[in-house]
Amino acid sequence: MFGKNFGLNEETMHIVEEIGRHMPGGFFIYKAEGNEELIYANNSVIKIFGCDNLEDFKQLTGYKFKGMVHPDDYQSVVKSVDKQIEESDENLDHVEYRIIRKDGEIRWVDDYGHYTDTIGYGGIYYVFLSDITEAYKKKEMKEKRSEQALREALEVAEAANKAKTVFLSNMSHEIRTPMNAIIGLDSLALKNEALDDVTRGYLEKIGESARHLLELINDILDMSRIESGRMVLKKEEFSFRSMLEQINVLVMTQCNDKGLKYECKVKGGVSEYYIGDDMKLKQILVNILSNAIKFTDAPGNVNLTIERKSVYEDKTTLEFIISDTGIGMDESFIPKIFDTFSQENGSKNNKYGSTGLGMAITKNIVDIMNGTISVDSKKGVGTAFTIVITLNNSKHEENGSVNNSFDETKNLILDGSITENSHKISNNEKGRASLDGKNILLAEDVLINAEIMEALLGVKNLNVHHASNGRKALDMFCESAEYYYDAILMDIRMPEMDGLEAASLIRKTERNDSKSIPIIAMTANAFDEDVQNSVQVGMNAHLSKPVEPEKLYRTLEELIWEAEKKKQGGIYL
Amino acid sequence: MITVEALKNYGANVEEGLARCMNNEALYLKLVGMAADEENFDRLHAALEQKNLKDAFEAAHALKGVIANLAITPLHEKIAEITELLRAETDMDYTALEEEINSKREELRKLM
Numbered sequence: 001m002f003g004k005n006f007g008l009n010e011e012t013m014h015i016v017e018e019i020g021r022h023m024p025g026g027f028f029i030y031k032a033e034g035n036e037e038l039i040y041a042n043n044s045v046i047k048i049f050g051c052d053n054l055e056d057f058k059q060l061t062g063y064k065f066k067g068m069v070h071p072d073d074y075q076s077v078v079k080s081v082d083k084q085i086e087e088s089d090e091n092l093d094h095v096e097y098r099i100i101r102k103d104g105e106i107r108w109v110d111d112y113g114h115y116t117d118t119i120g121y122g123g124i125y126y127v128f129l130s131d132i133t134e135a136y137k138k139k140e141m142k143e144k145r146s147e148q149a150l151r152e153a154l155e156v157a158e159a160a161n162k163a164k165t166v167f168l169s170n171m172s173h174e175i176r177t178p179m180n181a182i183i184g185l186d187s188l189a190l191k192n193e194a195l196d197d198v199t200r201g202y203l204e205k206i207g208e209s210a211r212h213l214l215e216l217i218n219d220i221l222d223m224s225r226i227e228s229g230r231m232v233l234k235k236e237e238f239s240f241r242s243m244l245e246q247i248n249v250l251v252m253t254q255c256n257d258k259g260l261k262y263e264c265k266v267k268g269g270v271s272e273y274y275i276g277d278d279m280k281l282k283q284i285l286v287n288i289l290s291n292a293i294k295f296t297d298a299p300g301n302v303n304l305t306i307e308r309k310s311v312y313e314d315k316t317t318l319e320f321i322i323s324d325t326g327i328g329m330d331e332s333f334i335p336k337i338f339d340t341f342s343q344e345n346g347s348k349n350n351k352y353g354s355t356g357l358g359m360a361i362t363k364n365i366v367d368i369m370n371g372t373i374s375v376d377s378k379k380g381v382g383t384a385f386t387i388v389i390t391l392n393n394s395k396h397e398e399n400g401s402v403n404n405s406f407d408e409t410k411n412l413i414l415d416g417s418i419t420e421n422s423h424k425i426s427n428n429e430k431g432r433a434s435l436d437g438k439n440i441l442l443a444e445d446v447l448i449n450a451e452i453m454e455a456l457l458g459v460k461n462l463n464v465h466h467a468s469n470g471r472k473a474l475d476m477f478c479e480s481a482e483y484y485y486d487a488i489l490m491d492i493r494m495p496e497m498d499g500l501e502a503a504s505l506i507r508k509t510e511r512n513d514s515k516s517i518p519i520i521a522m523t524a525n526a527f528d529e530d531v532q533n534s535v536q537v538g539m540n541a542h543l544s545k546p547v548e549p550e551k552l553y554r555t556l557e558e559l560i561w562e563a564e565k566k567k568q569g570g571i572y573l
Numbered sequence: 574m575i576t577v578e579a580l581k582n583y584g585a586n587v588e589e590g591l592a593r594c595m596n597n598e599a600l601y602l603k604l605v606g607m608a609a610d611e612e613n614f615d616r617l618h619a620a621l622e623q624k625n626l627k628d629a630f631e632a633a634h635a636l637k638g639v640i641a642n643l644a645i646t647p648l649h650e651k652i653a654e655i656t657e658l659l660r661a662e663t664d665m666d667y668t669a670l671e672e673e674i675n676s677k678r679e680e681l682r683k684l685m
Binding site: 445446448452455546 | 593607634641
């Protein structure tokens, strides 16, 4: 329609006026520059604004575009138009906004406009305008109504769910009593040596079915407890060592029965005692281990590896990996594995029968613990589950410091053919490196705190290189030679770039020391989410401010020692 | 000139502060001096005037760290209090609290 450098000027303006006079829709033109003064507004526009004539309209709006738009909407209109102009010249720019009519009523309008250059007026916008208030109001009502309907539907669904849960819970209890009777009496009956083979066979099958039923009921009870939010985690001190031993005994028996090889490895300074819920943790591990055993045939392997991933003031993060050389799972099944009642091969005749709830319960418990669980599997090759859990540290070992920690490598190699268990315990103690002459990168924005840290570190003869914010720390790290810095002390709250971002970027750099250099977070915030965030970006430890000198030295010694060992390669810690 | 005695009388936990500076008295006194002139005090005041609670929190939090590090107890309690209120973005009149902080700060400055 209009091209560039349209020949619009005072003389040709009357053509536009003629067109606009009788146009049923609103049409106006205003200057693109300066104060966006209007050049022309047709009668429909004047009517839309509730005015009687042009003079009225000029008074109401100041005859400027800004005066036409509702003050609260002006900014967003400008932004939207600019954005659309940037994106494309092909279409009319479209915005919706409010106007305030002469009688004070607020109306919604539909605005389609475009820019063009004119000979007489310079750059202009020409706009088609309509009042869409009725349609707009209808749309709003409709949205409100569907929101309301959704909300009500949700309430109904939740109420129904709760009712179901309460019902299940009650029924499960009722059912368990006679179940126990059946199982008990069945065992007693089987003790009778005078039974004939046929009857014995019947009784054994009865026992199996009863036990399976009981398992199912227990699982249902667990699920209902989880769903109704009544599953509460204990927070008590427990012996990690004993828990592991109990698990291993159970697993060993099952593996022996099936002719499978089992190995349990513990890496990296796992403590003897922790604070948490050992029963639930055991439930998770046993559940997954049982599955591993169930879905692996002889000759096969089942492995449990436990590694301490990081340690903080009062928490430790542990990673459990359970792997097997079993039948594996199809890739398409993996996303559904934690759903209730999903089994890859659901046919009643499959030899791996189970309740179908185990994985769902396991995942729920992991979630309640704020942990993570993931699985990797290949059909015909095997499966590996990885679970990461954070436990609270127990003060139990404070006296003995690190020397009392769990044995560095405790290998339980259990082969079905060996009747005795061979325990290989190697006593590599948690080592500490010497700090003398080591280079530390200190990221801290408050000068006073930096001076104190430098004094502290100076005592142990450490060379401190100071960065006043995360960005500078990142730059200094990148400009340094590989392995030049032995550790990084990173304050979390800093201007320009905070410690979390800096640590995350450092880990991503392509150097040989990016992943291995110890990064220690320093913060006055001991809040959980700060600690979680530090873990996620790859920090190794966390010290709270004000920093205690002994803790600082010990953390540096341990982490630098670990990093040096890793660099030497080979020795798995 | 500020002295350890004066600081003790003021109420600072001098032993703790010195310990953190590896018992280097000169360093400790120098840092206390720097703390009294900390620009975050002004930043806190400005932010509170503009009712920018987020910025005020950052300033208070930084101050809290510094003051705690040097164990300047009389200031620490008040600053800790205002930090928590600001962390929760509490909408209230901070004038009284600020007054208390400022008066303690002035008291400290007078020791210099």
